[in-house]
Structures are given as structure tokens and as C-alpha cells.
Amino acid sequence: MAIESDVLVVGGGLAGLTGALSAAREGADVRLVSYKQSTLRQASGLVDVLGYTPDGDGPLTDPFAAIQSLPDSHPYRTVGVETVRDALSLFDEAVPTYEGGHTDANALLPTHGGTVKPTARYPAGASAGLASDDRDTLLVGVEEMVDFDAPHVAAHLGAAGVPFDVRGETIRFPGDLRADAKVTRYAKLLDTNGEVAVRGRKVPARDALAQRVNPLLEGEARVGFPAILGDDEPGAIRAALGEKLGVDVFEVPMGPPSLPGLRLEDALFDALDAAGVSIETGNPVVDVDGDDRVERVFVEKNGARIPNSADQYVLATGGFVGKGIESDREGVSEPVFDCHVPHAEDRYDWFETELFGDHAFARYGVATDDDLRPLDASERPEFDNLRAAGSVLGGYDFAAEKSGSGVSIATGYAAGQRAAQEAR
Amino acid sequence: MGQTPHIAVIGGGSTGAGIARDLAMRGLDVTLVEQGNLTHGTTGRMHGLLHSGGRYAVSDQASARECIEENRVLRDIASHCVEMTGGLFVKRPEDSEEYFEEKLEGCRECDIPAEVVTGEEARQMEPHLAKDIDKAISVPDGAIDPFRLVVANAASAQEHGARIETHSKVTDLLVERGEIVGIEVEHGSGPGKRVHGTAGGTEEIRADYVVNATGAWAGRIGDMADLDIEVRPSKGVMTIMNIRQVDTVINRCRPKGDADIVVPHETTAILGTTDEEVEDPEDYPEEQWEVDMMIDTLSELIPMLQEARTIRSFWGVRPLYEPPGVGSTDPTDITRDFFLLDHEERDDLPGMTSIVGGKFTTYRMMGEQISDHVCGKFGIDADCRTADVPLPGSEDFSVLRDYMDEFGLRSPIGRRSVERLGSRADEVLKTDGPNPTVCECEGVTRAEIHDAIEGSGSDLNAVRIRTRASMGNCQGGFCSHRMASELHAEYDEAVVREAWDELLQERWKGQRHALWGEQLSQAALNYALHATTQNRDRDPADGDPVDFSAFDAGRSRAGGVADADVAADGGTDGD
Ligand SMILES: Cc1cc2nc3c(=O)[nH]c(=O)nc-3n(C[C@H](O)[C@H](O)[C@H](O)COP(=O)(O)OP(=O)(O)OC[C@H]3O[C@@H](n4cnc5c(N)ncnc54)[C@H](O)[C@@H]3O)c2cc1C
Ligand SMILES: Cc1cc2nc3c(=O)[nH]c(=O)nc-3n(C[C@H](O)[C@H](O)[C@H](O)COP(=O)(O)OP(=O)(O)OC[C@H]3O[C@@H](n4cnc5c(N)ncnc54)[C@H](O)[C@@H]3O)c2cc1C
Numbered sequence: 001m002a003i004e005s006d007v008l009v010v011g012g013g014l015a016g017l018t019g020a021l022s023a024a025r026e027g028a029d030v031r032l033v034s035y036k037q038s039t040l041r042q043a044s045g046l047v048d049v050l051g052y053t054p055d056g057d058g059p060l061t062d063p064f065a066a067i068q069s070l071p072d073s074h075p076y077r078t079v080g081v082e083t084v085r086d087a088l089s090l091f092d093e094a095v096p097t098y099e100g101g102h103t104d105a106n107a108l109l110p111t112h113g114g115t116v117k118p119t120a121r122y123p124a125g126a127s128a129g130l131a132s133d134d135r136d137t138l139l140v141g142v143e144e145m146v147d148f149d150a151p152h153v154a155a156h157l158g159a160a161g162v163p164f165d166v167r168g169e170t171i172r173f174p175g176d177l178r179a180d181a182k183v184t185r186y187a188k189l190l191d192t193n194g195e196v197a198v199r200g201r202k203v204p205a206r207d208a209l210a211q212r213v214n215p216l217l218e219g220e221a222r223v224g225f226p227a228i229l230g231d232d233e234p235g236a237i238r239a240a241l242g243e244k245l246g247v248d249v250f251e252v253p254m255g256p257p258s259l260p261g262l263r264l265e266d267a268l269f270d271a272l273d274a275a276g277v278s279i280e281t282g283n284p285v286v287d288v289d290g291d292d293r294v295e296r297v298f299v300e301k302n303g304a305r306i307p308n309s310a311d312q313y314v315l316a317t318g319g320f321v322g323k324g325i326e327s328d329r330e331g332v333s334e335p336v337f338d339c340h341v342p343h344a345e346d347r348y349d350w351f352e353t354e355l356f357g358d359h360a361f362a363r364y365g366v367a368t369d370d371d372l373r374p375l376d377a378s379e380r381p382e383f384d385n386l387r388a389a390g391s392v393l394g395g396y397d398f399a400a401e402k403s404g405s406g407v408s409i410a411t412g413y414a415a416g417q418r419a420a421q422e423a424r
Numbered sequence: 425m426g427q428t429p430h431i432a433v434i435g436g437g438s439t440g441a442g443i444a445r446d447l448a449m450r451g452l453d454v455t456l457v458e459q460g461n462l463t464h465g466t467t468g469r470m471h472g473l474l475h476s477g478g479r480y481a482v483s484d485q486a487s488a489r490e491c492i493e494e495n496r497v498l499r500d501i502a503s504h505c506v507e508m509t510g511g512l513f514v515k516r517p518e519d520s521e522e523y524f525e526e527k528l529e530g531c532r533e534c535d536i537p538a539e540v541v542t543g544e545e546a547r548q549m550e551p552h553l554a555k556d557i558d559k560a561i562s563v564p565d566g567a568i569d570p571f572r573l574v575v576a577n578a579a580s581a582q583e584h585g586a587r588i589e590t591h592s593k594v595t596d597l598l599v600e601r602g603e604i605v606g607i608e609v610e611h612g613s614g615p616g617k618r619v620h621g622t623a624g625g626t627e628e629i630r631a632d633y634v635v636n637a638t639g640a641w642a643g644r645i646g647d648m649a650d651l652d653i654e655v656r657p658s659k660g661v662m663t664i665m666n667i668r669q670v671d672t673v674i675n676r677c678r679p680k681g682d683a684d685i686v687v688p689h690e691t692t693a694i695l696g697t698t699d700e701e702v703e704d705p706e707d708y709p710e711e712q713w714e715v716d717m718m719i720d721t722l723s724e725l726i727p728m729l730q731e732a733r734t735i736r737s738f739w740g741v742r743p744l745y746e747p748p749g750v751g752s753t754d755p756t757d758i759t760r761d762f763f764l765l766d767h768e769e770r771d772d773l774p775g776m777t778s779i780v781g782g783k784f785t786t787y788r789m790m791g792e793q794i795s796d797h798v799c800g801k802f803g804i805d806a807d808c809r810t811a812d813v814p815l816p817g818s819e820d821f822s823v824l825r826d827y828m829d830e831f832g833l834r835s836p837i838g839r840r841s842v843e844r845l846g847s848r849a850d851e852v853l854k855t856d857g858p859n860p861t862v863c864e865c866e867g868v869t870r871a872e873i874h875d876a877i878e879g880s881g882s883d884l885n886a887v888r889i890r891t892r893a894s895m896g897n898c899q900g901g902f903c904s905h906r907m908a909s910e911l912h913a914e915y916d917e918a919v920v921r922e923a924w925d926e927l928l929q930e931r932w933k934g935q936r937h938a939l940w941g942e943q944l945s946q947a948a949l950n951y952a953l954h955a956t957t958q959n960r961d962r963d964p965a966d967g968d969p970v971d972f973s974a975f976d977a978g979r980s981r982a983g984g985v986a987d988a989d990v991a992a993d994g995g996t997d998g999d
Contacts, residue, residue: 042949044957052962059962061974099979107976113905113958114917115965118975132977144858146870149909155917159965163972172858179860255902255953320948327940329716348712351939351947355932356961361944362951399955 002296005031005278006423007416008310010285010297010336011324013038014405015390016316017268018087018412019419021094023314024275026420032277033299033308035284038265039322039391044253045227045260046109046126047091047098047409049084050076051118051402059118061105063406073395075407078370079414084406087413091121094271095264097235099127108132112148112226112254114156118402123260125234128222129250131157135221137166139252140213142173144181147254148226169216174198174208186228187259190237206237210244220247227251227259234263285336294337294383312385312419315339315366315374316412319391325365332364334392339366339374339382342394356400365394372415385422387415428453429802432607432631434594434645436460437467438570438784440637441577442791442810448584449813450799450806455629456578456586457609459593461886463574465705466639467784468889469740471662471696472689473673474498474506474566475785478513478538480760481530482523483680487760488534490786495564497788497811498573504817504846505573509688511565511673512546514725515558519678527677528561538563550670552726565673567689570784571889572844575879576815583816590886591618597648597776598628604649604767604775606630617881619915620922633798636778639743640705646778651771653778654748657705657741658755660697661714663937666733666897668693669726676725680756683721686729691866691896695722695729701755705741714739715937733942735899736934745780762790764797817846837867844892845872862910863903865896873910882915884908884927900931901950905958921965928954 007023009016012034020032050066052058054074060066067081076084092101098121100107106118108131116131129137141150150168157166175196177185190209195202198211213223223241229251230237242249253260272279280299287298287305296309317324317336326335332343332350343364344350350361366374366388373381374388389411391398398404429452433444436458444456458464477491499506515524531538539562546560547553578588591612598606607629613622636645639655646653668688676684682698695718702708715737723730744758752758762782768774777797782790792808799806842849852875853859859869868891880886884907887893893907894900900907908924915923939947955961964970 042952048956056962059964059970059975100976102979103976105974105976107978108970108972111958113954113960115959115963116970117956117959117962127978127980130976130978132972132975134972134977144860146860146862146903146906146909149906149912152909152912152917152920155912156921156965159917159921161964161969161972179858253957255957320945321952323945327944329719329940346712347940348936350944351936353936355929356955359951361939361948399952400961402956402959404952404956 002307002309003031005029005310007031007312007314007419008033008297008308009314009316009416010034011316011318011322011390011392012279012281013316013318013322013390013408014040014268015408015412016314017265017272018091018409019314019316019389019416020272020277021268021275022087022090022413022416023420024272024277025090026417028420028423030277030420031308031310032272032279033283033285034281039318040261040265041258042256042321043258043261043404045123045258045264046119046253047100047121047405048118048398048402049088049106049120049406051106052400054397054401056400059106059108063106063120064104073367075393075396075411076403078368078372079410083414084410087410088121090413091409095267097124097267098122099124110153110157110224110252112153112252114153114160116157116160116162120406123263125227125229125238125251125260126253127250128248129224129252131162134163136164136219137222137224138217138220139166139168139224140216141168141170141226142186142228143170144173144177144179145226148252153252167218167220171212171216174203174212175205183228183254183257183259184231187231190228191230191233206240207244210241213245217245217247222248222250224250224252227254231259231263288337290383292383293385311423313383313387314415314419315386315388315392316390316415317392319365320361322391324392334366334374337374337382337386339388340376341365342367359397362397362399363394365392367394371418372411387419389415429632429804430455430630431633431635431798432457432629433635433637434607435465435637435639435641436462436574436578436588436590437465437637437639438574438577438787439639439779439782439790441574441581442787443635443637443779443794444581444586444588445577445584446791446795446808446810447798448581448586449809450795450804452798452804454581454586455589455631456581457589457592457594457607457629459591461590461880461883461889462578463571463889465641466740466743467570467574469738470570470784471685471687471694472567472570473685473687473785474568475783476511476563476565477534477536478511478527478531478561478563478565479675481534481536482526484760485530485534487783488530488536490789491783492534492536494786494789495566498568498785499566501811501814502568502573502576502818503814504843505569505576505815507567509565509567509672511563511675512541512550512560513563513675513677514546514553514560515677516554516724517556517558519676523679524559524561524677531561531563536563550672550674552669552728553674554725554727557725561677565675567673567687568784569690572817573815575890576817579816579879589615594645595626597634597645598630599649599773602773604634604773607634618886619882620919633801634776635794635798636776639780640741642743642778642780649773649776651767651773653765653780654746655780656744656746656755656758657702658744658758659700659702659708659739659741661710661718661737661739662694662696663715663718663737664735665693665695665729666735666943667691669728669732674725683718686722686726690892692735695719699742699756702741708739708741710737710739710937712937734938735897735943737937738934743780762786764794766797817848819847837861837869840867841869841872862906863891863893863896865898866892868893870910873907874913877911877914882911882919882923884911884923885930888927894927894931898946898950899935900927901946901953904928904931904954921963928960
């Protein structure tokens with residue numbers, strides 16, 4: 001007997017999680033199967049909707065207004081701007097620790113590379129760092145941490161023309177963390193507020209950190225740290241530091257492993273639990289049964305192939321990064337349902353010579369009909385009951401446009417909702 | 425002559441750096457000029473094989489003898505740049521038995537230690553060799569790091585008083601009264617170390633003698649004084665794998681052919697190569713079929729290469745030279761030997777000798793011969809010491825200590841740093857501050873990066889070749905911005921930004937030939953890290969000013985809340 005549900009979502013990244021949530025909200029019985037950690041571990045945790053047009057114009061102040069002028073093949077055009085708004089409303093409700101929903105305008109956030117970038121939703125922990133807020137800023141880096149060099153980031157932000165004064169200082173982090181300690185080590189120390197030795201005395205870590213930063217302040221109203229301020233208790237840590245320093249505290253998102261991304265993943269898993277979705281992680285879907293319709297999929301677990309069947313399926317296995325799209329010297333493919341992935345025949349046409357050229361590979365993924373159903377080479381749906389969402393979709397370059405999480409949320413929402421409606 | 429002669433050496437490859445060191449050690453005044461970084465030319469784009477001579481044991485025994493001789497010398501004077509992997513000439517069933525015997529005989533004639541091993545023994549040494557390998561000949565091939573070797577030669581030359589100018593291009597030869605009396609140089613960023621954004625300028629460097637060691641470019645230097653130097657540039661491709669499928673150099677035992685050698689190099693294995701004549705050493709096609717051929721043909725020796733991950737490919741041009749009148753049509757027939765062209769004897773134009781042809785493995789010997797030649801011109805009687813005095817980094821350095829405790833480094837990283845730095849490890853790694861890892865793939869720490877910056881100015885590609893930072897699996901995806909930040913400790917943000925962009929672009933260049941499978945996924949991840957997380961592709965510091973007031977200033981900032989219906993065309997007009 002197969003494990004059964006109304007809707008089966010394959011892939012537990014932003015798209016799959018949003019899809020499962022929206023299907024559950026529609027009243028469907030939903031199951032989600034996901035293999036490894038999602039791209040959120042790598043991603044900054046910011047939710048970009050649209051920062052630049054495909055031609056590179058921007059930064060856009062209003063992403064929603066710009067959606068109408070995107071090409072027809074863009075996933076946002078497939079679902080429509082109203083669906084994008086509805087999807088973000090669901091997101092705002094499911095993840096109350098995020099901000100940005102009070103306006104249609106994009107926010108500009110400082111990056112750990114020293115630029116600013118347009119985004120639509122940001123964690124509360126980043127909100128005091130907005131670049132359109134004109135309060136002077138102190139950035140504090142940690143000597144041992146090579147991913148965030150505060151003086152460099154500050155100087156670069158200055159060159160980017162931010163409307164405030166910004167300085168960078170570097171401190172030795174309190175406590176004896178090794179030179180190569182992972183960000184999670186810093187986070188844990190602050191989460192537990194464990195005691196660290198400071199000149200022979202034991203001091204709670206948050207106090208010790210504030211003591212290091214205090215003498216460096218020159219009247220700035222806000223202080224930015226790399227995103228290491230706690231995994232479980234980021235709000236409390238920021239509040240404690242803010243109080244001791246008499247400033248607003250914020251985090252600047254960083255690369256992998258990204259705590260803001262992991263916190264977002266946790267928040268969405270909590271929302272799925274609350275919505276009664278059944279979740280299985282750690283095992284891949286390896287095979288599929290069915291012709292015009294998907295009959296069942298097989299999940300590999302400890303060497304056994306366990307059938308899972310559902311009325312409707314959502315494919316949300318990610319793009320090249322999440323391994324939902326694969327390639328070899330001969331071509332590009334979608335390995336789970338073997339959906340067609342349009343691509344140039346010659347692999348030297350997959351990329352441009354320029355580093356940030358208009359790379360074709362960045363837009364590779366499945367193409368769909370208006371109902372998000374993947375199309376085969378002759379433009380017919382691969383399966384009647386399969387929809388695709390997130391970065392497994394083609395037709396957009398999320399890195400250039402700054403639209404990654406937005407497309408995943410919007411298409412995940414739409415795919416989940418439609419799957420649930422059809423399963424009834 | 426009374427005064428110490430001043431020699432201008434053109435070309436910062438292995439040949440030029442070797443000559444500069446030799447002449448400087450003999451007490452001459454030396455200025456070396458190189459248009460790019462050290463190793464900018466062929467030396468930075470070669471296979472990394474420290475030849476035993478085995479490859480030439482049948483076809484070119486003179487070269488083979490030179491190779492084994494220099495192989496022994498370099499193991500001594502450059503121990504920190506050499507890994508004695510050993511090599512095998514592997515025979516497949518379809519390869520000629522007769523040639524195998526000739527190879528063995530040839531090695532013995534040239535004094536190259538060579539032994540026959542059975543197919544089974546070969547597979548015990550290298551388990552990924554194909555099952556149907558007949559047998560093999562083992563020889564003392566090794567792997568050598570051209571970057572560190574050239575840098576060490578230049579450093580030694582400098583210690584002996586030489587002036588080293590990188591990013592300085594020779595634009596003319598100064599000819600006065602029928603004699604070459606110096607060079608005209610265009611500095612990329614002013615004399616001394618390279619700093620981005622510093623104005624360059626032209627300099628006339630007068631010299632008592634000029635040595636043209638520009639390899640495949642030698643003809644162009646010749647043209648500046650109407651000299652004909654018939655270099656025949658021949659390109660070859662090399663494809664880098666992400667791991668070492670083999671720890672021994674694997675050669676195919678057959679007469680000549682493309683794609684017949686795999687060299688383990690640091691964390692990678694490098695497949696090569698081809699041999700095809702090109703017109704222009706800087707502008708030639710780099711093609712897909714060449715990469716495919718490396719993988720497909722070498723899979724006959726090591727089947728797992730078929731499915732393995734490659735991280736990039738690169739091409740180099742051999743500076744082959746053939747004396748007038750030989751007329752080989754196939755570049756593989758051109759001798760690998762080197763030639764001194766004294767333009768006084770040859771063209772009646774005193775003041776310069778060109779050195780062409782040769783190999784990396786024999787660079788020191790080439791340096792010795794031309795230094796003898798130059799000293800002869802000035803009646804100087806000074807012994808060559810380059811075969812006896814170790815290079816900086818290789819001085820009494822016998823045991824690799826476990827530096828973990830001493831430098832607080834995680835053990836494998838400590839070991840690799842010490843292997844790279846050799847006897848300079850103490851000097852470089854003993855720092856006051858914490859010494860975190862900057863490049864995880866290659867285990868390069870902050871202290872090594874700063875040491876390289878000290879030696880090479882604001883040039884991150886120069887830091888890269890000195891340290892290997894950004895040369896591993898991720899190809900700079902995770903560490904380029906970190907390297908840039910380390911540079912910011914010494915240089916302004918604008919200088920750093922330029923150096924950073926240059927590094928990213930250079931890293932992209934070679935990866936383009938590896939974009940499928942895991943490396944394409946890696947490239948997609950790197951692209952997301954750089955363009956999405958860092959917004960490096962639309963850096964407002966490089967572009968139009970941004971109207972910050974048109975964007976969200978936060979829910980809680982009174983008056984800061986942006987209007988919901990601002991124009992969609994962005995705030996690019998900066999009022
Ligand atoms: C480095 C980086 C930085 C980014 N920064 C930003 C940013 O700042 N702002 C922004 O808006 N967006 C950003 N993005 C983009 C955004 O994170 C992604 O677009 C989005 O997370 C993709 O979500 P997804 O659900 O489509 O795919 P993924 O997150 O890749 O999830 C796919 C999931 O499917 C699972 N899976 C794959 N195959 C199988 C299988 N056979 N069986 C079961 N499960 C399977 C995977 O294990 C994974 O958990 C960034 C992306 C990257 C890579
Ligand atoms: C594919 C390939 C694989 C090889 N593999 C091996 C191997 O495994 N082992 C081995 O021993 N040998 C190998 N070789 C041969 C070896 O790489 C070369 O013989 C050697 O590196 C040549 O060094 P060079 O200093 O003479 O030339 P180069 O390294 O080319 O140096 C010449 C320098 O002159 C500079 N220059 C040119 N014009 C000017 C100017 N106007 N002003 C200032 N500077 C200028 C260039 O920028 C360049 O850096 C290989 C060669 C190729 C092509």
C-alpha cells in the first residue's frame with residue numbers, strides 16, 4: 001500500500017514549503033517529501049521580489065509595477081501580479097518576524113560585500129540597517145571572521161553613496177572561539193548567553209560583546225553586526241545588545257551557512273506543522289510511475305523504495321543549486337520526473353564570456369503552461385496532475401533580477417493552491 | 425669595463441626569472457621587466473610536470489638527458505615547489521610493444537632510472553588505472569608548481585640586488601649607432617609593485633646588455649629592431665579535475681599523441697594536452713572539442729575520468745623554435761631544445777641575445793648558459809651558483825613539522841601551508857593576530873595572503889598564484905570577497921574593488937570550459953552568491969547614483985515610509 005495524500009509536494013525549499021502551506025490552507029491533505037537542506041542554507045534570507053528588469057534597469061522602487069512589463073515567459077507573468085501579492089500576504093502571515101509588507105516599495109539593504117541591494121521582505125533583525133534610513137551607522141566585524149570585514153564594508157557603502165555616515169570597527173569576539181569557528185558557534189554562545197572569561201572574570205557573552213563595542217561608539221544611532229546574532233533567540237539578543245549600547249542593532253546577511261536563511265526555514269516548517277502537513281525529510285524521490293498522470297512516486301529510504309501516491313503533485317526540487325536541475329556534457333535535465341528542460345544544444349552557448357553576462361544557464365528550468373504544468377518538447381503538459389514551482393522553473397535569472405525568493409513564494413503558492421483546488 | 429654591467433632581462437616567465445637570479449648572484453646589476461604578473465605567459469599556463477626525461481627518451485635524447493639532470497637539481501634547490509610523485513609510462517594492449525621496449529632502452533641510455541612494472545603492480549600503485557593495462561615503466565617524474573618557483577627565483581634575484589618590474593611592457597628597443605642600448609617600458613601603474621589606479625608612465629631603461637626571454641613573444645621583441653626570430657607558437661590545452669584521481673604522473677606509452685598525460689598537482693589532477701601551431705600567442709581559439717578529447721582519450725587510461733568533475737581548462741603556447749632550414753610541418757616534430765640567438769653574430773646588431781625554445785624543467789640550465797654568455801661579453805669570470813644554493817623557501821628544510829600547535833592551525837591546513845611555504849613558514853605564519861582560513865578549498869590562511877600582498881601589491885591574481893587561494897573546487901565563489909577584504913587592510917576601497925573585479929573575471933575565464941555537471945551547479949551557486957547576496961553585478965559604487973529616499977526606510981521610521989506608488993523605473997536619477 002502506498003502512502004496517500006491529496007497533494008504531494010516534492011522538495012522542501014521556499015517553493016515547496018510555501019506550496020505545501022497554501023495547499024493545506026485550501027483544506028487539502030498535504031504531504032511534503034524533501035531530500036537535503038534547501039537553498040535557504042546558502043541564501044541571505046532576504047525575500048527579493050524584483051530588483052531590476054531583465055535589461056538591468058534599476059534598482060526598481062516598485063517591483064509590482066514592473067512585473068507587468070516582464071516577458072510572457074517569466075513565471076511572474078504565468079501567475080500574475082495579484083497572485084504575487086496574495087502569496088506575499090500568506091508569507092507575511094506565516095512568518096511574522098519579517099518586515100516590508102507595510103509598503104509596495106523595495107527596501108535597499110546593505111550586503112556583506114559592501115553594496116546595497118533591493119529587496120521586498122527582510123527579517124526584523126535587518127530592519128534597523130535599511131540604507132534609506134539616514135541615521136549614522138557603526139558596523140562591527142569580528143577579527144576571526146573573514147566573511148565580514150567591517151571597515152571594508154563601511155568604505156564600500158560610502159562609495160555606494162548611502163545617505164549617512166558609516167564606519168567599520170573590528171573586535172576580538174569575547175570567549176575563546178577558535179580562529180576557524182563556524183557562525184553557528186558564535187550564535188550558540190549568544191543564544192545561551194554562556195559565560196566567557198574577560199580579564200579573569202566570568203561575564204555573560206552578550207554583556208561581554210556589548211562591553212567590547214561600547215567604547216567604539218561615536219554617537220552612532222545604530223550598530224550592525226554580521227548575521228551571527230543567535231539561531232534560536234535573535235530577537236532577545238538584539239534587544240539585549242541594543243539596550244546595553246543604547247542603539248538599534250541590526251544584522252547584515254552573509255553567505256553560507258546563512259543564519260537568517262536557516263531561521264526562515266525553521267519558521268516555515270513551524271507553520272507547516274501548525275497547518276497539519278505531514279513532512280518527511282532526508283530521503284529523495286527517485287522514481288515515478290505514470291503516463292498521462294503521475295500515479296505514484298518512490299521515495300528511497302535505507303535502500304528501500306517506498307511508494308507515495310497522491311491526486312496532485314508539486315515539483316519544487318530547486319534549480320542547479322538545489323539539484324532539481326542537472327546537466328552533463330550532453331545536456332540539461334530534470335532528474336525526478338524527467339521533465340523537458342529547454343536548452344541550447346551546444347554547451348558553449350549556455351554561458352557568456354563576461355562574468356556577469358546574460359548567462360543562458362541562469363534561466364534554464366522547466367517551461368510550463370498557464371497552470372504551472374511542465375511542458376514536454378512539443379509543448380504539451382508532461383503530466384495532467386504535476387505542477388512546478390520555484391527555481392526548478394525556467395525563464396528568469398533570479399540572480400540578475402533579484403527575484404529568487406519572490407518567484408519561489410509566488411509560484412509555490414499558486415501551484416499549491418491549484419493542486420488543492422483540483423484535488424477536491 | 426670597471427663598472428658593474430647593467431643587464432635588462434625581458435620576460436618574467438621561468439626563463440627570465442631564472443636568468444635574473446643567475447646574473448644577480450654573479451654580481452651583475454639586473455632589471456627584469458614583465459608585461460603582466462610573474463608567470464603571465466606560458467609558465468603560468470603549463471602542465472606542471474617536472475620531467476624525468478622519459479617523454480623524450482626516444483625522440484630527443486639530448487633533451488631527455490638535460491631533463492633528468494635538472495630534475496635532480498630542482499628536487500634539491502626547489503624542494504618546496506616539487507612533489508616527487510613518480511611517473512608511469514602505461515601501455516594498453518593496443519599500444520606497440522616495440523615502442524615500449526624502445527622507451528625502456530632510451531631511458532637507460534639517458535641515465536633515467538626506469539623499471540618495468542606489471543599491469544597488476546601498476547594498479548596497486550594507482551587503483552583507478554584501467555583494468556586492461558598491460559604493463560608500465562616507472563620513472564622519476566614529479567609535479568612542480570611554476571608559480572611559486574618563479575616567485576622564489578624573482579625573490580632571490582631581488583635579494584641579490586635585482587630590480588623586478590611587473591606590469592611593465594617593453595614597447596621599444598633603444599638602438600643607437602647600430603647597437604641596442606636599452607629598452608623603453610610602459611609601466612601599468614608606476615614603477616615598483618602594482619597598485620590599481622596609480623598612473624603609469626613610460627621609462628627608458630638603459631642597459632649594457634639586453635636579454636630577450638619572452639618565449640612565444642620573442643619575435644615581437646625582435647620586430648622592434650627589425651630582427652627576425654622565427655618562434656613557432658604551438659598551443660596546448662589542459663583540463664583540471666577537482667580531485668586527484670591519481671597520485672603518480674600517468675603517461676601513455678606511445679610515440680606521440682594528444683591527450684596522453686595526467687599530472688597530479690596539489691589538490692587536482694591536470695589532463696593534457698594538444699600541440700597545434702597558432703599565429704598569435706595571445707589570441708587563439710579555445711575550443712570544446714579539445715576539452716572533450718582530454719576527457720575521452722584519457723579515460724582509456726583512467727576510466728573514472730569520464731564521469732569526473734572538472735573545475736576549469738586553460739591553454740598555453742609553447743615557444744618552440746626551429747633553426748632556419750629544418751622546416752618541420754608538424755609542431756610535435758619541432759625540437760624541445762633551446763637556442764641562444766646572439767644578434768650580434770646572427771644579425772650584426774650588438775647588445776642583445778634572445779633565448780628561445782626549451783622547457784620549464786630546464787629553465788635553470790638555460791639561465792646558466794645565457795648568463796655564461798653574457799658574462800663572457802664583459803669578460804667577467806664568475807661561477808654559476810644556482811644549482812647549489814637553494815631558493816628562498818627551500819633552505820635547510822628537511823622535515824615537515826606539525827605546525828598545528830605552533831600556529832593554531834587545523835592540522836591539514838597547517839600541513840599544506842607549510843608545504844607551500846617551505847622554510848619561510850615560520851616567518852610568514854608567526855603573526856600576532858588570529859589567523860583564520862581565507863580559502864577553504866586550498867587551505868590558505870590570512871597570514872599567507874598578507875605575505876603575498878606584501879610581495880605583489882594590490883593585484884589579487886598575483887596573490888592567487890602565490891598562495892593558490894581561489895584555485896580549488898569553488899573557484900573563488902566563497903573566498904574572492906574575503907581576499908578583497910584582506911587587501912583592504914593595505915589599500916583603499918576603490919583600489920580593492922578594481923582588484924576584486926579583476927580576480928572574479930579571471931576566475932570565470934577558465935571555468936567556462938568546465939560548465940556542466942557539478943561545476944555548473946557550483947557556477948550557479950557562485951553566481952547567486954556574488955550577484956544575489958552581494959549584488960556585485962549591480963554595485964551602485966560603480967554605477968549611477970541611487971535615490972535612496974525613494975525606497976522603504978522602515979515601518980518604524982516616521983516620515984521614512986516610502987510612497988507606495990513611486991515610479992517603477994527605479995531611483996537611478998540621483999537627486
Ligand atoms: C547563494 C544564494 C543566495 C540567494 N540569495 C537570495 C536573496 O538574497 N534573496 C532572494 O530573494 N533569493 C535569494 N536566493 C534565491 C532563493 O534562495 C531561491 O530562489 C529559493 O530559495 C529557491 O527555492 P526552491 O524551493 O525553488 O529550491 P531549493 O531551495 O533549492 O529547494 C529544493 C529542495 O528540493 C530538494 N530536492 C531536490 N531533489 C529532490 C528529490 N529528488 N527528492 C526530494 N527532494 C529533493 C532539495 O534537497 C531541496 O531541499 C539565493 C540563492 C542562492 C543560491
Ligand atoms: C601546454 C603546455 C604544457 C607544458 N608543460 C610543460 C611541463 O609539464 N613541463 C615542462 O617542463 N615544460 C612544459 N611546457 C613548456 C614550458 O611551459 C615553457 O617552455 C616555459 O614555461 C617557457 O618559459 P619562458 O619563460 O621561456 O616563457 P614565458 O613563460 O612565456 O615567459 C615570457 C614572458 O615574457 C613576457 N613578455 C612578452 N612580451 C613582453 C613585453 N613586450 N614586455 C614585457 N614582457 C613581455 C610575457 O608576458 C611572458 O610572461 C609546457 C608548455 C605548454 C604550452
